[in-house]
Amino acid sequence: MINAWKSFIQSQGAILEDERVQHFGNPAIERRAAAQGNVLVDLSELSLIRARGADTQNFLNGQFSNDLRSLDATHNQLSSWCSPKGRMLVIFRLFRRGDDTLLQLPAALLETTLKRLKMFVMRAKVTLDPVNDELVGFGISGPDAEKLLHDATGFAPGSVDGCETRDEITIARLPGPHPRFEIIAATDVATKLWNSLKAKATPVGPSAWAWLDIMAGIPSVHPETSDVFVPQMANLEIVGGVNFKKGCYPGQEIVARMQYLGKLKQRMYRAHVENDALPRPGDAIFAPDFPGQSAGTVVAAQPAPDNGFDLLAVIQISSAEAGKLHHGSENGPRLSLQNLPYPVAPATRAE
Template sequence: MNEIWKNFIRSQGAVLDGERVQHFGQPAEERRAAAQSNVLADLSDQALICARGADTQNFLNGQLSNNMRRLDATHSQLAAWCSPKGRMLVIFRLFRRGDDTLMQLPASLLETILKRLKMFVLRAKVTLEDAGAELVSFGISGPDAERLLREAAGFVPGEISGCETRDEITVIKIAGPHPRFEIIAPTDSAMKLRTTLRSTTTPVAAPVWNWLDIMAGIPGVHPETSEAFVPQMANLEIVGGVDFKKGCYPGQEIVARMQYLGKLKQRMYRARFEGDALPRPGDSIFAPDFPGQSAGTVVAAQPAPDKGFDLLAVIQISSAENGELHLGSETGPKLSLQTLPYSVTPATRAE
């Protein structure tokens, strides 16, 4: 988080722990607001890598799970960067700003991923840089989010994953239980737009926005789960993050084999549990049909607006179908599976 934005967001009531905004003084009310009304979210837990240069498209297309040749100024897309074994190192949201390609990822992974990705540039005419000093991100969600943002910014994209940039302000429409938009802009422009929106919304921090991701079934990769999942385990192809016809990238053969041979045994589900402690990415899930070993892994978890915790977890399909799941141990708190906004089925031969 750059210092100008840090001081600004603190002046707006943000409570920080280091570089991370925890809440805006009333965390329980902020969570309830996200479920029912209009919220304005600080997204300082997200980082941006800027890729630029004549070979950017070809370079990224040879590294990521989605087709970079389909990325343009009018839509964003998710994509995974995988290990040679097909395991996701990170999930990016990619979008264009002029001639630049921006890659959004958790700030906790920025240093590791940027350093590793630069190793593969070799002679390609591509530069990769942390864009955090230039650009900041925040989000708006709620029943009136589209109207409020249109009145304040003058435009909004019309479709999920749609992207539009005007006057250096980029707006991306994100899936969610309510209309939801992410705004990426230079610091000065972001401060002006956020100030305009502040009077008609409840300010919230990234954990509340991450809860909205959980409700939308949007997966993420964190340091604790880097290299834990192939894309299909986290439903990435369902939410548009994999192109099976685009050609080679690290791990592509394993990802394609998983799809075309139908060997997938785990999927990502949404669940709830009534416990006392927030689960962490990487925490284990147990089930009777896998005695003595883990039957699943937490992808992300956040406090629910009313009580308990909502989470996404990659779980053995057989265990999920049997319905008895426990967090942390074989006798840990029971998980209750919840519906996702899309169908979760075993990966089968692609059409």
């Protein structure tokens, strides 16, 4: 985290632990605010890699699951980077900012991802560098978020997955239960914008943003789940993170075979659980039709606004349809499946 931004965010009431924002003094109130009202969220738990150079588009297009040729200054894009076995190592959200392509990922995966990705550059004219010391990100979500951004900056993307940059401010629109936007800017610009928005939006901790991702059915990959899921298992193709016509990338044959020829046995579902402790990425889900073994894996989980925990989990379709699911053990807390904002069905042949 940039020192100037750290000092500023602390002055706004942020409580930090190990250089990470935890909350702004009252996590329970913040969770309810994220569900019902307008909120501001520090996004320092996410990191940015800047890719630049004449070969950037071709290089990234040869590595990621989505078509980088469709990424421009007016759109943001999800994409995954897979192992040769077709398992996702990381999920990125991609932005164009001037001549640069920005790759956003969990901060916990930055070092290993950047080191591995650089190994494939070879003679390509592209540079990859972290920009956490240059740019900061924060989010705004809520019923009035679009109007508040318009009033403060004069613009806001009108459609989900839209993106626009003006006056060194990049604003991307993300899916969510309310209009939701991410802002990327230099520290001084971000500070002024935060100050102009905070009168009508409640500052909340990063778990609220992660909860909004869960409500939107947006998958994430964490150190515990890196190289675990094929993209379709986490519904990545449903939320626009896979292009089946773009050509080769690591793991492409397996991903394509699953789409065209295979029978997908697992899908990502949203669920709620009343538990004593927060479920963690990689935790096992159990069901009676898979005795003695895991029937699913937690993707992400966050405290729910009222009680318990909301989560995303990749689960055997047969187990999900049976409905008897437990977290952590065969006799663990019972999961209650919740609706996603899109239909979940076995992968079928792409049109």
